[in-house]
Amino acid sequence: MTPAYASPPLLDVQSLQIDLPVGGVPVRAVDDLSFTVARGETVCLVGESGSGKSLTALSLLRLLPPIARIGRASRIVFDGTDILQLAPEPLRQLRGQHVAMVFQEPMTALNPVRRVGSQIAEVVRAHTTRRSAEAWEDAVRMLEAVGIADAAARARQYPHELSGGMRQRVMLAMALVLRPQLLIADEPTTALDVTIQAQVLDLLRAQRVASQMALLLITHDLGVVAEMASRVLVMYGGRLVEEAPVDVLFSRPAHPYTQGLLAAVPGIRQDLGHTRAADDEAPRLATIPGTVPALGAFPSGCAFRDRCPLAVAECASEVPALHQIGPAHRARCHLVREARSEAHATSPSHEQGAVRP
Numbered sequence: 001m002t003p004a005y006a007s008p009p010l011l012d013v014q015s016l017q018i019d020l021p022v023g024g025v026p027v028r029a030v031d032d033l034s035f036t037v038a039r040g041e042t043v044c045l046v047g048e049s050g051s052g053k054s055l056t057a058l059s060l061l062r063l064l065p066p067i068a069r070i071g072r073a074s075r076i077v078f079d080g081t082d083i084l085q086l087a088p089e090p091l092r093q094l095r096g097q098h099v100a101m102v103f104q105e106p107m108t109a110l111n112p113v114r115r116v117g118s119q120i121a122e123v124v125r126a127h128t129t130r131r132s133a134e135a136w137e138d139a140v141r142m143l144e145a146v147g148i149a150d151a152a153a154r155a156r157q158y159p160h161e162l163s164g165g166m167r168q169r170v171m172l173a174m175a176l177v178l179r180p181q182l183l184i185a186d187e188p189t190t191a192l193d194v195t196i197q198a199q200v201l202d203l204l205r206a207q208r209v210a211s212q213m214a215l216l217l218i219t220h221d222l223g224v225v226a227e228m229a230s231r232v233l234v235m236y237g238g239r240l241v242e243e244a245p246v247d248v249l250f251s252r253p254a255h256p257y258t259q260g261l262l263a264a265v266p267g268i269r270q271d272l273g274h275t276r277a278a279d280d281e282a283p284r285l286a287t288i289p290g291t292v293p294a295l296g297a298f299p300s301g302c303a304f305r306d307r308c309p310l311a312v313a314e315c316a317s318e319v320p321a322l323h324q325i326g327p328a329h330r331a332r333c334h335l336v337r338e339a340r341s342e343a344h345a346t347s348p349s350h351e352q353g354a355v356r357p
């Protein structure tokens with residue numbers, strides 16, 4: 001049997017660069033971003049607003065606004081196909097059928113004047129040879145699969161007649177009806193209350209297991225990451241600052257930004273794989289000082305240095321490289337490199353690099 005690590009990744013993003021104009025001048029919003037997603041894997045892309053994670057998600061299906069520019073050296077390869085080189089018709093086929101996307105706010109993605117069942121059935125008809133009646137049956141079946149009671153009646157309703165949680169389920173039904181190989185979900189539960197959020201996450205997990213679908217989940221919520229991820233990518237200032245398997249990231253975060261994010265969520269490290277942080281712990285929250293700068297206002301060198309408690313002179317002059325500090329664990333920090341080289345002199349066989357605040 002071929003070992004899993006020998007298979008080519010389902011999604012392979014290399015050297016992604018995205019520029020956006022600010023005051024007429026192109027500014028790098030995503031810089032030198034490389035990552036992969038394997039078949040059936042759940043990867044979480046984490047970061048605050050302004051980290052570049054949503055732009056990254058949009059770029060994967062070429063849904064960026066026209067003012068955005070993707071760098072010439074960027075590569076986005078899905079199942080062997082270079083998405084950035086695809087002609088319009090194969091790109092249309094790929095979207096929805098093989099790669100689907102759900103957004104935070106379903107009202108912006110649903111057509112308000114069409115019945116939700118028709119909107120799902122239309123996806124089926126656009127990508128298959130199924131007739132109208134069959135596509136409608138698929139839509140109702142999928143609404144049942146995403147946990148909507150009395151699906152046949154709900155399918156005849158309009159988006160405004162449904163609750164926010166139900167609309168998000170409709171969006172999921174639309175995204176999942178063709179059993180895509182990859183679902184990109186950008187903050188799919190942020191607008192939902194906690195109970196509905198848990199139900200939607202359960203649903204995503206069940207669908208992923210049922211169809212071996214890979215999931216790229218974009219979120220700022222580390223509780224969601226703990227529940228869902230097998231691997232985590234942390235972004236700041238348009239760059240990947242840390243990448244690790246979820247248990248490694250939560251137990252041995254190496255980058256000061258990741259350490260700050262984790263310190264701001266009480267109990268999250270202990271709760272990994274079980275539940276969200278308990279509300280009754282009455283914790284003292286640590287916060288990362290300052291706020292994320294606006295695009296174009298990040299400092300030179302390390303983009304995090306204005307907020308980093310450990311910054312040294314080198315951080316202002318040089319962009320840190322991504323250092324490999326363990327199996328599948330990388331971090332972009334000058335101190336990680338120093339910790340690694342010092343530690344290698346004494347203990348070369350252990351994963352190194354965790355920076356202690």
Ligand code: SF4
Binds near residue numbers: 306334
């Ligand atoms: Fe902090 Fe410097 Fe590391 Fe950036 S490179 S995270 S500023 S110590």
